[in-house]
Amino acid sequence: MDRRNFTKLALAGIAGLVTAWTQPAQAQEIASPELIAAAKAEGKLVLYTANFAEVEQVVIKEFNKRFPEIKVEMVRAPGGQLITRVKTEAAAGKLIADIVDHSDRGLMLPLVDLFQDYAPPNAADYDPAALISPKLWPRLTAVWSIAYNTELVKDPPKTWMDLTKPQYDKQIGQVFAQSGGTTWTRIMFERQVLGEDYWAKQASTRPILYPSGAPMSDAMVRGEIGMGPLIYNAVYPKQKDGAPLKVVFPPEGVPANPYATGIPKTAKNVNAAKLYLNWCLSKEGQTFLIKEQGNLTSLKVVPVNPEGFDPKVVKVWYPNFDQYVKLHADWVAEWDKTFGYRQ
Amino acid sequence: MWANLWVVLLLAILGFLVIYPILMLLLGAFTDTNPVVDGIQLSHLSVTNFLVVLSNPNVAEALRNTMIVCGGGTAIAVAIGLLFSWIVVRTNTPFKGFIAAASILPLFAPPLVAGVAWAILGSPKTGLINTMFKWMGLDWRVDFYSLWGLVFVFGIYYAPYVYMFTASALRNMDPSLEEAAEISGASAFATLFSVTFPLIMPAIISGMLLSFIVMLGIYGIPAVLGSANNLAMLTTYIFKLTNWSPPLYNTAAAVAIILMVVTGALVFLQNKVISGRSYTTVAGKAFRPRSLDLGRWRWFTFALGIVYLLIVVVLPIFALIVAAFRKFMFIRDVSSLFDMRQYSMVHFDSIFDNPLTLRSIYNAVEVGVVTAVVGGVLAFAIGYTIHRTQVAGRRWIDLISTVPVAIPGLVVGVAYLWAWIGIPAGLYGTIWILALAFIARFMPDTVKALSTSFLQIHRELEEAAWVCGKGMFTTIRTIVLPLARPGVIASMTLLFVLAIRELGSSLFLYTSNTMVMSVLLLDYYEGGNLGKTAAFSLVQTVLLGVLIGGANWLSREATQSGVARTG
Numbered sequence: 001m002d003r004r005n006f007t008k009l010a011l012a013g014i015a016g017l018v019t020a021w022t023q024p025a026q027a028q029e030i031a032s033p034e035l036i037a038a039a040k041a042e043g044k045l046v047l048y049t050a051n052f053a054e055v056e057q058v059v060i061k062e063f064n065k066r067f068p069e070i071k072v073e074m075v076r077a078p079g080g081q082l083i084t085r086v087k088t089e090a091a092a093g094k095l096i097a098d099i100v101d102h103s104d105r106g107l108m109l110p111l112v113d114l115f116q117d118y119a120p121p122n123a124a125d126y127d128p129a130a131l132i133s134p135k136l137w138p139r140l141t142a143v144w145s146i147a148y149n150t151e152l153v154k155d156p157p158k159t160w161m162d163l164t165k166p167q168y169d170k171q172i173g174q175v176f177a178q179s180g181g182t183t184w185t186r187i188m189f190e191r192q193v194l195g196e197d198y199w200a201k202q203a204s205t206r207p208i209l210y211p212s213g214a215p216m217s218d219a220m221v222r223g224e225i226g227m228g229p230l231i232y233n234a235v236y237p238k239q240k241d242g243a244p245l246k247v248v249f250p251p252e253g254v255p256a257n258p259y260a261t262g263i264p265k266t267a268k269n270v271n272a273a274k275l276y277l278n279w280c281l282s283k284e285g286q287t288f289l290i291k292e293q294g295n296l297t298s299l300k301v302v303p304v305n306p307e308g309f310d311p312k313v314v315k316v317w318y319p320n321f322d323q324y325v326k327l328h329a330d331w332v333a334e335w336d337k338t339f340g341y342r343q
Numbered sequence: 344m345w346a347n348l349w350v351v352l353l354l355a356i357l358g359f360l361v362i363y364p365i366l367m368l369l370l371g372a373f374t375d376t377n378p379v380v381d382g383i384q385l386s387h388l389s390v391t392n393f394l395v396v397l398s399n400p401n402v403a404e405a406l407r408n409t410m411i412v413c414g415g416g417t418a419i420a421v422a423i424g425l426l427f428s429w430i431v432v433r434t435n436t437p438f439k440g441f442i443a444a445a446s447i448l449p450l451f452a453p454p455l456v457a458g459v460a461w462a463i464l465g466s467p468k469t470g471l472i473n474t475m476f477k478w479m480g481l482d483w484r485v486d487f488y489s490l491w492g493l494v495f496v497f498g499i500y501y502a503p504y505v506y507m508f509t510a511s512a513l514r515n516m517d518p519s520l521e522e523a524a525e526i527s528g529a530s531a532f533a534t535l536f537s538v539t540f541p542l543i544m545p546a547i548i549s550g551m552l553l554s555f556i557v558m559l560g561i562y563g564i565p566a567v568l569g570s571a572n573n574l575a576m577l578t579t580y581i582f583k584l585t586n587w588s589p590p591l592y593n594t595a596a597a598v599a600i601i602l603m604v605v606t607g608a609l610v611f612l613q614n615k616v617i618s619g620r621s622y623t624t625v626a627g628k629a630f631r632p633r634s635l636d637l638g639r640w641r642w643f644t645f646a647l648g649i650v651y652l653l654i655v656v657v658l659p660i661f662a663l664i665v666a667a668f669r670k671f672m673f674i675r676d677v678s679s680l681f682d683m684r685q686y687s688m689v690h691f692d693s694i695f696d697n698p699l700t701l702r703s704i705y706n707a708v709e710v711g712v713v714t715a716v717v718g719g720v721l722a723f724a725i726g727y728t729i730h731r732t733q734v735a736g737r738r739w740i741d742l743i744s745t746v747p748v749a750i751p752g753l754v755v756g757v758a759y760l761w762a763w764i765g766i767p768a769g770l771y772g773t774i775w776i777l778a779l780a781f782i783a784r785f786m787p788d789t790v791k792a793l794s795t796s797f798l799q800i801h802r803e804l805e806e807a808a809w810v811c812g813k814g815m816f817t818t819i820r821t822i823v824l825p826l827a828r829p830g831v832i833a834s835m836t837l838l839f840v841l842a843i844r845e846l847g848s849s850l851f852l853y854t855s856n857t858m859v860m861s862v863l864l865l866d867y868y869e870g871g872n873l874g875k876t877a878a879f880s881l882v883q884t885v886l887l888g889v890l891i892g893g894a895n896w897l898s899r900e901a902t903q904s905g906v907a908r909t910g
Contacts, residue, residue, distance in 0.1 A: 222466075
């Protein structure tokens with residue numbers, strides 16, 4: 001055996017050993033064998049989420065590739081309805097959810113006593129600023145972008161300020177402020193970063209208002225509107241399928257909104273719930289949520305960036321959580337007035 | 344003694360199904376608390392929610408839009424319904440059976456599906472109708488994202504309510520009065536307006552008010568067509584209130600009470616109008632409704648039937664098919680519309696890839712069957728008690744069972760949740776809570792539908808059975824039930840269809856394993872995928888078609904065997 005062959009063999013051996021070690025190590029990263037066994041014994045979990053059903057379905061499918069024995073039953077409702085349901089069920093002692101996953105951290109904070117202590121194995125890897133309580137975790141971190149229909153818009157906007165240009169009169173879509181935590185983050189950003197008069201300037205282009213990002217992105221595909229601010233995860237899957245959409249991450253910064261996700265004290269399938277959250281919050285899960293769905297992450301070390309997103313160029317903006325709670329009612333009311341949104 | 348017990352039992356059931364949830368709704372409207380979370384706190388009672396709501400100009404605007412859309416829609420519905428009932432019953436138009444069938448088809452379209460279809464057709468920027476106009480070089484443009492668009496869509500979809508009432512009235516009318524008018528020299532046209540229509544006025548008014556009331560509660564159509572221009576109606580406004588973060592249920596409950604007051608006033612008006620005067624035109628002698636010979640004009644009336652069918656069935660289904668099979672709904676021009684490379688099964692694959700789809704179909708059918716059977720039995724008991732017995736308290740039973748007509752489904756869902764979640768037997772999380780909500784909500788429709796068949800059975804038949812020494816239950820089983828069977832099956836079918844279509848009250852009552860079709864459809868719509876929404880709408884339409892066809896066949900069988908038995 002000459003030296004080159006020996007080296008090859010040795011390297012192959014080491015590689016084999018490394019693979020053999022890391023595979024259980026990766027599984028360990030998500031959960032202990034005991035937890036996995038207990039979760040399998042439960043066999044299912046009930047997930048309450050404010051995420052869109054079809055988006056979450058893809059996440060569940062990916063989770064099931066890894067853990068096919070665990071059935072995830074989902075109840076999806078818009079933010080407001082979800083909170084009412086959780087409160088009412090909890091008060092009647094009938095909270096069915098094993099996981100509650102919500103986009104508005106401000107609405108989740110008052111419910112924090114309903115939740116049990118939970119932290120994923122990689123808890124230390126998370127940015128503490130994204131957590132409003134040690135019980136509630138940023139399973140998803142959604143990021144805003146400006147999207148446009150490439151068939152319709154030949155001179156696309158490049159900055160947030162471009163969305164105030166008169167040339168885009170009646171071509172812009174907007175999700176209204178009242179719709180939930182993600183949108184609230186954006187309008188906070190607009191006022192605090194782009195200027196006190198940004199709303200008024202934007203409103204003068206007479207945008208069409210939508211109840212949420214999903215129908216707005218669909219309207220953009222159809223050409224009902226040409227452009228507008230959209231959460232990247234509402235655009236990205238469509239873009240991947242070949243829809244005539246493109247996004248820009250404007251240089252003034254992009255607002256991001258971490259979710260708050262936790263396991264209620266009353267959860268019946270605690271182990272399955274832990275396994276699902278552990279997986280979603282793991283490097284593997286977050287990578288999937290970033291690469292396949294166009295989210296960001298609240299991990300301190302970012303495993304990968306969504307397509308078209310360059311962290312060296314784009315500044316991510318997180319809201320100050322105190323202000324996020326305190327300013328909400330007044331600012332949303334002012335926004336409604338500025339945009340002539342009836343409430 | 345037994346009679347009293349029976350009345351108490353029925354009143355208890357109605358109290359649980361109707362009164363208790365309404366009290367919860369009132370409590371919600373008069374407080375700022377969630378009765379389940381905060382407990383029932385009568386000390387917090389105030390009219391603040393009402394003052395807030397009444398002083399809000401946007402509520403006034405939503406109310407105004409509602410009145411314009413429902414009023415305009417009713418006008419169109421009356422014109423269409425009356426025209427077609429006259430064509431079908433009183434003229435020699437060819438293929439009348441076909442026109443009669445077309446006239447009631449829109450009843451089966453869930454409002455959200457109708458809304459989506461008309462958004463695809465009538466959007467000012469991307470609608471297929473405008474694309475066609477452009478292609479034909481015409482300078483016409485339609486805009487269904489407007490009040491007039493809503494009026495039109497409401498009008499064409501709710502015409503069947505008017506049709507059903509007026510067609511049966513025309514059929515049962517003694518033509519001798521019309522003959523008298525014509526002998527006195529009145530033209531056919533003058534006779535129509537001076538004799539025929541005035542005589543069936545109660546039916547016209549009933550149909551008119553019913554269609555108006557139904558339109559008041561519709562959410563799906565304005566939700567889709569009104570959102571682009573922020574046109575609020577009361578239902579969409581209520582939905583928005585429950586949807587915001589944070590949600591404003593108590594305000595929503597207050598708005599719902601306004602809607603209930605409007606509806607209640609209309610129901611009262613309807614009863615007043617009908618009971619105030621005598622419109623007896625059905626005499627004891629045998630007659631055949633006259634058929635007017637239209638000459639060549641019969642092809643014109645036939646063409647009207649075809650146009651209606653085209654507008655309410657063919658065009659919307661075409662739009663749904665395009666959207667369901669097309670990968671993306673960006674349609675630049677007509678040639679792109681017919682570019683077959685754009686079409687695939689991808690949306691169907693993706694909805695059936697979702698395990699919730701099959702589950703929701705299964706659940707919806709299960710809830711539909713439970714609702715139809717239990718609701719049908721209850722409605723039979725109530726109808727029989729009201730119309731065939733003299734027991735004290737039957738007026739109350741009648742009144743309470745009519746109340747749900749006035750309650751909008753969107754808010755009553757929350758009231759049902761508040762009312763029933765605490766019940767120890769564990770109703771919540773099962774399909775029974777959905778079924779009970781539907782039974783309560785559609786009780787007025789079912790009882791009314793059944794009542795007609797009770798009224799047709801002469802008392803002598805029952806009396807004969809009693810004389811022969813049969814007991815009450817044997818009489819019902821051997822005489823009433825067989826004779827009323829077509830009516831019972833028809834009202835159960837109605838209940839089944841209504842239960843499968845119902846969206847508003849399901850939203851708060853479904854849980855992870857009791858998801859139903861209508862909720863999943865809204866999910867697809869809100870999830871922003873028109874292709875999947877259209878694909879699932881088509882699945883739902885086909886399914887309803889098959890089920891209704893089956894039920895129809897069943898009831899025809901039942902009618903035939905029923906006739907055989909009485910013969």
